Amino acid sequence: MRRPFSPALAVLTLAGLLLVPEASARAQRPAPSVSAPTMSTRSLLIHITAGPNDPTRAALGFNVAKAAIDEGHKVTIFLAGDGVQLIRDGVLASLSGLGTGNLKELYDGFVAKGGRLYVSGGSAKARGVTDADLAGKPAEIGGPPQLVKLALEHERVITY
Secondary structure (H helix, E strand, C coil): CCCCCHHHHHHHHHHHHHHHHHHHHHHCCCEEECCCCCCCCEEEEEEEEECCHHHHHHHHHHHHHHHHCCCCCCCEEEEEHHHHHHHCCCHHHCCCCCEEEEEHHHHHHHCCEEEEHHEHHHHHHHHCCHHHHCCCCEEEEEHHHHHHHHHHHHHEEEEC
């Protein structure tokens, strides 16, 4: 018994015959070389609100900032709330977190690689942090608009 002619089946058969050589040629081509992905320079904003009363959390922010800047990333720290007190020389010299290291060493390493800091003006005023505390440091006063601007300019924001 003979089947009736089906134009749809004829088209599919013809298409299969035409595509087989292409599939065969593709199978014989060498695979394109794939190189391992590389980590490009990224930007990171570290927002630290923890202060001397929470030394581990406060130092963690600087620890992460130093690690990122050591890897060549652009890093900015914004100190706010109790975190503004971390800019004071006495706090820098004396604060150490559990397992995070000495704040002064972390700060010095961060600054040596070009790290920048912003200090919340309102938080600084409320806690008695003055321009004298910022003298000689790569830090400047900023407020909520500056924090928003920085957050939008950076690829990632981490808060401690």
